[in-house]
Amino acid sequence: MASIFGHMTLGATLGKLLLPERRYVRYWVLAAACAFLPDIDVLGFKFHVAYASLWGHRGLTHSLLAAVMVASAVVGWHRLGHRAGPPLGRLWVLLFLATASHGVLDAMTTGGLGVAIFSPFVLERYFFGFCPIEVSPIGVRQFVGTTVWRVLQSEAIWVALPCAVLLTLQRLFSAQTAAVR
Structure with missing residues (x-):
């Protein structure tokens, strides 16, 4: 899997790209959380769920169906409690892409059993x-020493740098569009 840092960086970047106004910053954070959410399945290790099973790590929670369900549930909940906010369709797309991005990053890593994206x-x-992204160990205790540096260097190149480029392009495009007006 990619690390929490890689997943959340991509999710927050998607939030900023799709809802660029600063008033939507809490949705950037929500997108970052959705991008990390599929790893909830690591709790299955505590209950002896087999890695390769439907409910195992990188199984159903990493699928496109799970991304649809997360986006739909969060937008439905949001609609009930909030009158203001971003357009619901755009919010749904953001949360779907953020959640689905988890499986995409994991499918680009150097280890594990693959991702059940169509589960x-x-x-x-x-x-x-x-698969250029160094696989991150599962668990905080294993995320130390030289391993953490290999993972974070890999994610800096293959996740953070592309995110920074996209955000820079967005800023340049927005500044140019504002100057034309």
């Missing part, structure tokens, strides 16, 4: 042909 309809697990 529960297809149980096969996938990696992309291009």
Whole structure:
């Protein structure tokens, strides 16, 4: 898996790109949380859920169906309690992409059993042909020493740098658009 830092960086970046106004900063944080949420399945290790099972790590919670369900549930809840906020369709797209991005990053890592992106309809697990992201160990205790530096260096190159480029392009485009007006 990618680390919490990589997942949340991508989620927050998606938030800023899709809801660029500063008043939506709490939705950037929500997108970051949704980007990390699929790793809730690591709790299964405590209950002896097999890694390769539907409910195991990188299984159903990492699927596109789970991303649809998370986005729909959060937007539905938001609609009940809030009158103001971003357009619901745009919020749904943001939360779907943020949650789905988790499986995409994990499928680009150098380890694990792959990602059940089409679960529960297809149980096969996938990696992309291009896997430049160093796999992060599962658990805080293993995330130390040289391992953490390899993971974070990899994510700096393959996650943070592209996110920074996209945010810079957004800022330049916004500044140019404002100057034209």
